Amino acid sequence: MISELLNMNGYGLYVWSxxxxxxxxxxxxxxxxxxxxxxxxxxxxxxxGALDTQKAKIARTQIINQEILSSSQSI
Amino acid sequence: MFKIFEPxxxxxxxxxxxxxxxxxxxxxxxxxxxxxxxLSPEDYKQGHSVRIMYVHVPSAWISLGIFSSITLLSLSGxxxxxxxxxxxxxxxxxxxxxxxxxxxxxxxxxxKPTWGTWWAWDARITSMLxxxxxxxxxxxxxxxxxxxxxxxxxxxxxxxFGIVNIPxxxxxxxxxxxxxxxxxINLMSKSAIHSSMLLPLIIMTAAFALFSLLIFLMKxxxxxxxxxxxxxxxx
Numbered sequence: 090m091i092s093e094l095l096n097m098n099g100y101g102l103y104v105w106s107x108x109x110x111x112x113x114x115x116x117x118x119x120x121x122x123x124x125x126x127x128x129x130x131x132x133x134x135x136x137x138g139a140l141d142t143q144k145a146k147i148a149r150t151q152i153i154n155q156e157i158l159s160s161s162q163s164i
Numbered sequence: 165m166f167k168i169f170e171p172x173x174x175x176x177x178x179x180x181x182x183x184x185x186x187x188x189x190x191x192x193x194x195x196x197x198x199x200x201x202x203l204s205p206e207d208y209k210q211g212h213s214v215r216i217m218y219v220h221v222p223s224a225w226i227s228l229g230i231f232s233s234i235t236l237l238s239l240s241g242x243x244x245x246x247x248x249x250x251x252x253x254x255x256x257x258x259x260x261x262x263x264x265x266x267x268x269x270x271x272x273x274x275x276k277p278t279w280g281t282w283w284a285w286d287a288r289i290t291s292m293l294x295x296x297x298x299x300x301x302x303x304x305x306x307x308x309x310x311x312x313x314x315x316x317x318x319x320x321x322x323x324x325f326g327i328v329n330i331p332x333x334x335x336x337x338x339x340x341x342x343x344x345x346x347x348x349i350n351l352m353s354k355s356a357i358h359s360s361m362l363l364p365l366i367i368m369t370a371a372f373a374l375f376s377l378l379i380f381l382m383k384x385x386x387x388x389x390x391x392x393x394x395x396x397x398x399x
Contacts, residue, residue: 094202097212103277104215107270108201111219115375118262122382129389136396144399153172156179157389 133157171248171388178388182381189374196371199364207361214361216274222369224267224292226376230260231295232330234302235323242320250316251391253323254306255384259376261299268292279343287336288344291329298326 095101137158140148148154200218207214234253241249271289272282283289302322309315337346348356355362 097215098206100212100215100277103213103273104201107216107219107273108197110269110273111223111266114262114266118258118379119382122258122379122386126382126386126389129386129393133389133393133396136393140396140399147399148396151172153175153388153392156175157392 130157171251171391174248175385175388178381178385182378182385185374185378185381189371189378192367192374193371196364196367199367204364205358205360210278213274213277216270217361218364218368220267220270220274221365222372223263223270225369226372227260227264227267227292227295227299228330228333230256230263230376231299231323231326234260235327238316238320238323241316247316250319251387252380252384253319255380255387256376257299257303257306258383259379261296261303262379263372263376264292264296264299268296275343284343286342286344287340288333288342291333291336294329295326295333298322298329302326 095105097104137145137148137154196218200215204215204218206212234256237249237253237256241247241253268289271292275284276282302319305318305322306315309318336342337344349362349365357365
């Protein structure tokens, strides 16, 4: 059963390499975008932390800033 | 009119959505893979190699759909003078390019057992390669001119030239005598594909669409945070 599934009457190499390439591309793209996201978010947190009291007060008025700091994109 | 597209409002949704989209994507992909690799029948002519269709066709469809959306969004950005349209278009491009590459590579892998060659300069395949070049140009333009105003003009021009290629891709198999087979699925008439093969194709298309949505959301959130970073600098 397993060897049949792997071999697919001689087409296994083509089928599995097509599916593997697709999943590998998806994983690479996901990791690439995730790394970019984390980098920007870390930069934002560092900048936000370095604001003086006055500027921090202004920044706090924007909901989006609060949302970024508590960012729930936890995947 | 476009208050719904305000980044501050949108981020409240887009920051929470990825984890739900990710869960749904994994579920639909798992069902799609079982259907595509195990449950669906082999083709009477192509044998098991027909299973490559379940990754090749959805990738091609989505890459064409994304490029059309990018063009529409870029033009809308100009017409309605709304920068967020450009941001949405920019966030769609990475997944569009990857789906384009997947369609080309899996098509090439499918070509070897079916046509006896990895590559042929036929109209459909070549026009898909041209689309990949337009995707690359679009992304490179954002990278080079990202901080300048002219980036909007340059990227929109690229999409306008690129969109001319979309009908060429679609009708290339009818206009020219190509190695690539004509479309088996037509929205206007009965499909030439059996339901036992149509079902996995639809499920895999749904899974791939969810993946492109996931990547779009993550990229869009990144772009919004990038804007906010600039905003903090200006405080």
